[in-house]
Amino acid sequence: MEFPKETPYLRRVRIFKQTLMFLASSWGYLSGGMSLTWPNVLASDILVDNSTLFGTQLSLSDSQLDMVGSMMFVGSLPGYVAAGWLVRAIGRRRSMMLAAVPGLAGSLSIALALNTEMILVGRFLEGTSYGMMGVAVRPYIVEVADTDIRGSAVVVANILLQIGSISAVSLGIPFKWYQVSFFSCAVHAMYGLLLVPLLPESPTFLAVTNKDEKAKGVLHRLRGTSVDVEGVLSDLKKQNESVGNAASWRVLVRPAVLRQELILFGLFLVSNFSGVEVIKANTSRILQSAGVSLDMEVSTIMVAGVLFCGNFSMMLLLDRAGRRRCLMLSLSLLVVGYCILGAFVFLSTRPTDSLAAPELTVAVEANASVAYYTGAVSTQRTTWDWVPLASLMLAAYGQALGSGPIPWILSSEYFPTSIRSQAMGLCTLIGSLQSFAALQLFSPMQTVLTPAGLYWFYACVGAVGLPYAFLFVRETKGKSVG
Template identity: 25%
Template sequence: MVLKTENKLPESTKSSLREALPQVLAVGVKNVLLLGFGMTLGFPTILIPSLQGTHENESISLGPDAISWIGSINLICVPVGCLLSGAITQPIGRKRAMQLVNIPFLTAWLLFHFSTEAWQIFVALALTGLSGGLLEAPVLTYVAEIAQPHLRGILSSTSTMAVILGSLSQYLLGTFFPFRVVALINCCMPVISFVLLIFVPETPLWLISKNRINDARESMAWLRGWTTVESVDAEFQELCRQLNKNAVQATPLTTISGKLNENVPMIKKPSKVQMLKLLGKKEFLWPYFLVALSFFLGHFNGMTAMQTYAIPIFSSLKAPIDKYYCTIILGAVEFFGCIACVTLVNLLGKRVINLVSLVVCGVCFITVATYAHVVGIEYLDTLMSPNVNETGVFYWTPLVFLVISSFSSYLGIKILPWILTGEVFPNETRAVASGLSSGLGYIFGFLANKVFFSMVSNLTLPGTFWVFGATSFVGAIILHFILPETEGKTLHEITEHFAGRSKLSNKVQRKTNGVSEGFKNEAFEAEESRF
């Protein structure tokens, strides 16, 4: 029966499935690493209650000032790792960089488990933040360089879903086990990630940048459905032709087999002066502004502060159900928002999804702000008094709209900058730009949390939420004019758009029936050394 069913599949369908499967598997392996990173983001939530001196069997006890650093010290260290990420990724490769970053993750979990003094906890937290920054460039560039244009948006959007799942796993484990046992369980994830990465290939772009031509052909054959190198020869020739356009060339090179009869440039390492000049060009500055704006909107549309201070916010708004249950609901709808993004991005495109995301967030926060103003809620309830257990429909208003805003954020604007980071930068600066962009994103996240109390103190809670709503609406207007539709477009087309040499249409470009997108896939556009 299985054989008969398989034979009924059209040849083009079978070919497309086989072509896509290795890319999906490779991104899935990468997501195991991000799952481990998400665990480090959720771990402080279960760590803080254990170190407040209320547990008899816990030797470490911290005061309020020290506790306040537990939730932020890792975020402060992430940008440091991001700045180093691009410089480390290019010399050793994306795959090896992702493997090696598991080592400090494992070290941090062991420190958490065996810690006997407070400084060991803080060192472990700093390690998780630094490691989270180091993985940004290899993770973002890996997806961009192995995925075909029609798959890149979907596969890129799974990254945030993996991070959220990692955080949720900590909330679940923390309800059953003490933090030291959870840390020991978490040690399994870096080991699993390291082993799985052995079985996926390095990106063809990086291999070509190191003049490992035969390895690049084999990598492309693996990513094209575990086929032969001969079957991808035409695509590889096209890739090398595209590479010849912009590469820094030395002596032309041919493969050992002699099958590559076109000139394959040897990539000459740009100097630091050359790199600084590249970072000053429009091809870098304009995409960097777009990514920075997306990160700003993703953090200052209200959801970053909402996640961090969800318990006092729900307590202040007198939610009709327990405030801790409210945070669980937020986490669940964030995950479903990511699933919706993965499902819809290939159909609707990034422009539509993100414009809808911002507009819905704006409506939700303005509605909640108006509600708080009408009922006379001006400031946060720092004492977090018990829920009032109101049952009227009116009292469900803030909970419902904040849940909708959470879903909407992760449908689009929370995920957009991470997708853009991997695809809008030119090949010469992609790894460096990924690290710089990610670092800026985490700085915005830190600032969004840091200024929230000051905003509430000076503007009141309704005023703060009105600012969040206005930010979303203004952001939607700006993105309407400057955000091109990149879904289904090749990296070469995207680079040409930001360089001003061509203009992308605002329509989603889908795979043409019967024509393999891989043959003309300039998503494998060559990448030169960053330093």
């Protein structure tokens, strides 16, 4: 049977409709991005005024501030586990709606916090929401998008994540930390109550759960009249025959599946311990440890803006250059950025008679991060302030170009629909544990390695990631993922 050829105009209209679906399904990532950079707002505010909405006083130690950043990733662990089952049992759409519930509760807990414990509980719940969205949203986009735009489509979630990150820090300038959390509440409510209910269910999920008629209806809307929907449906079922309509988690230890999981575990390890999440949560602290005297909130917004530009660049490149090339370029830029940052911090903390040292006054204590909270780092403005800021921006651009988002993208592309949610849930669970470790170890590693040594450590991990990506990462550009 011959099907009419799709005109360029009809294709543009169809892709535009898909794009609206990508934006609606990814809207919750705005609140996720706000949660990631919100610790910067808190860290800046408590230096000036540590009072809550109700007038109680907060007092946070270094380890507690580390915990504020890392608690979100602790909370994401049950989110990944729960979503791995929910997405398979009740579908992508309903799981996205449910993901907004803990996020709304967590943001309210932070906004109304009376003490540090309420903030940590709120961060945990925000993390649970973030984990659930991570397992539900990307598989949905992968299954809805046309193959030739799938990579760019998945990056939409990262674009909104970075917009949320910039929004949180920008809102932190005129508003207090607890007021910023009210904005996050509004985003969660809009996502769960207004946007996701308007979306159709994933056609591939409908296909593997034997809801063929509904799947055909959605496929007609997504692929147009020029596509053999019966053939697409048949191909989807064949691609999932190798693992069957499996609800059991035992399928995840089959050799072919396990190999892909181990590759992704390693990729998440490289990503997290090359400072990907540390940049987002601890921008202010990194710049303070480097002795930057520029306004911390403005500097943080600049770094967040670079993260957005990196994600936007990746969206343009991913379906042209491919995942592996973007990943290797990303790691290369990250290595250069952290090497320069480490060198600057090392030289700036050497004795002043060093020939190569820039003229900086930086207080060095046993734990360099303490300087951020005590104000011990010199605020004397120098002509060298741009060096650490520019090198951190280069590292941020590098990670946003690939090493941050690509492990997440591949975890939704490496597995067929019938096990995608379980496998992705497991991979992102391991990745989140690694993120928690990287964030929680930020201050201890600064103490042991010194700030310069820590940044060089991130650079070394990124360098190890280059041959790892070349040898083990399987390209998925332009390939059907089932």
